[in-house]
Amino acid sequence: MKHLGILKPDTLVNLLNFIGSTAAIIYVFCMFIWPWVSGHGDWVYVQAIWDRWQGLNVGMLAFISSVTAFNISRYNAEKQRSRDFLAAKAFLPAALSELISYFINSGRVFNLGWESRNDGNQNFEIPELPREYKSVFGDCIRHAEPNVGDNLSRILVWLQIHDSRMRDYAEQHRGNGGSRSDRRTLITYFYRLGELQALVNKLFDFARNMGEFDSSPLNWEDFRSAYFGLGLIIENISVDDQMNLEAFTRRQIERHSSQNT
Template sequence: MRRIGILKAERLVDLLNWIGFPAVTLYVVCMFIFPWIDGRGEWTHVQDVWNRWQGLNVGMLAFISSITAFNISRFNAEKQREREFLASKAFLPAALSELVSYFKESASVFIAGWELAPGQQPNIVLPILPGEYKVVFGNCIRHAEPEVGEYLSKILVKLQVHDARVRDFINRMHDESDVSPEKHNLISYFYRLGELHALAGKLFDYARNLQEFDSSPLEWEDFRNAYGNLDIWVDEIRIDDQMNLEAFTKRAIDRANTDT
């Protein structure tokens, strides 16, 4: 957004409205109501007041015109932003579907690692992160309301971390000196992947204009559905009563709710 001096244009309009509306109200009272009362309804008295304050009248008319023009400009800019966001949002379901396919491929990598016996060489192929989502997400973030933009940005950040995590995991699995499938780490990987899938899943109905945007914290049911869609069987991702996918996820949900 453009800046005027040290203020953003949006902030300047808000400041003008905050100052201007009380000032205009006071001006109307003093210039159009009080003279009639003070002059007991005599037209000549009202004219005399207006003539004496002619400079103020001209200045106030210019000020009112400026405020009106700024607000019309902001209204038109907001409508343009909404149109551009709707155009960008139309491609969001396809981008989300691409990401869901990528998530499923990533899940198969982690599942293969979980089932891998120590010392066994894996047959794992690196899932390729699709590229179309970057443009779609970028356009949506640029034109969306701040809450939606922050949500999409959060997905992007977590997605880049996940992609690096998958690459590192596959490199370690192909390293002959690495004889452990690192199941403790894999539980956290499953959790983070489920989180990404759940965050993306909450966007589908919004992207299709079926419901309002929902940025409420993820719950266990969101994760359970995500794990199921990724063919991650929660009961099988288990080391003991404390270190298993369900317990790990619920502890993470409790921490997130406490932080918020």
Template sequence: MLAFLSSVIAFNISRFNADQQRSRDFLAAKAFLPAAFSELSEYFKSSASVLTSEWGRQGDGEINVEVPSPDGDYKLIFEKCIRHATPEVGKYLVGILVQMQIHNARLRELFRAGDGIIHIHIGRSNLIAYLYRLGELQALINKNFDFARGIDSFDSKPLEWEDLRNAYGNLNIRSQDIVVDEKMNLEEFTRRALARNSAAKQG
């Protein structure tokens, strides 16, 4: 019995020490997360500028545009944070990375060059979806910027319209201008998407 109790105590001490070390490692990694968030925000703003310019352009044809690309440092910072974070925080950061990959792929495909000249053709409905997803990425970063800075707790609440409205403002996206009709516009698209996400999580 004493041997069993000793082994249990030793196991608990070992687990406590491992948890403490993981916490210290996460704090060290998280120190660089605000810089990564800031870099991504600049990339998102550049992406938004390109997409909103395309919204304002009429017709097909050749365009002259410099397609933005993110700084590669954010991947290493995210990887270190995910490795040492709690499962909830790790899942959140992984979600941002996955959506980043989708956004990057869409942007490259949208502005793919052939023979050195960029030709694009995309419907406005797709552009609304792209802008929503970009706003969602910015909102996810905004939501836990203070957590990354170490001045607030982690916020796991689902995104709401106000989160997206603020994100669009950060990205200089005027949602009131992104309108096809009363049903197909950025605000209504965003509200419908948020409602679907909320229903999915509750289900």
């Protein structure tokens, strides 16, 4: 979300509403309550006060009307945004299911590279990115709340990176077996693919209106479930005690956790 000066738009609106509400309360007290108290209920005295401050009264009534109209407009815009998002979100489960199938096929490409042993040409069949998810994600991002939109945007970006990474890997290793150093690279690729799978997994309940949006950081159970869904045997993806899929994933989780604290 863009900033206006040093304040976010929502913060600025809330600040203006707070100032407006405070000013309105003070105005009502000073113009409608205190004159009756100080004048001991004298109607002529109250009228004289109102007449003396006629310019202020007109200005305050216009200000209060403007703030009220603004908030009504803001409320109607928010309700319309919510309706538009619900309409867009109806297509999200199908788009997520397409991505899950794509991730599984992507995992097979990396698995083929992992299992190769300089035994001739490797037949890498690169899966195509689904097409429907882009428009669905785009509509959801346009109408979603900022935290949901940011999460979907991050998935979109990482999907493009993953697709390029997988294609480059397949092109570079056609006809070549996997070396020890290459396996270290593959572990990072497995991790990034699992990360995408885990993020999409966390969206399903929200997309199906079965739960609130979960923006909590990914933990080991999220990754373990993602690797299982990808058909990966975690114990088999290992170079040594320090460089294996579980140890690498746990280090990344810990690093992200320390950055967020």
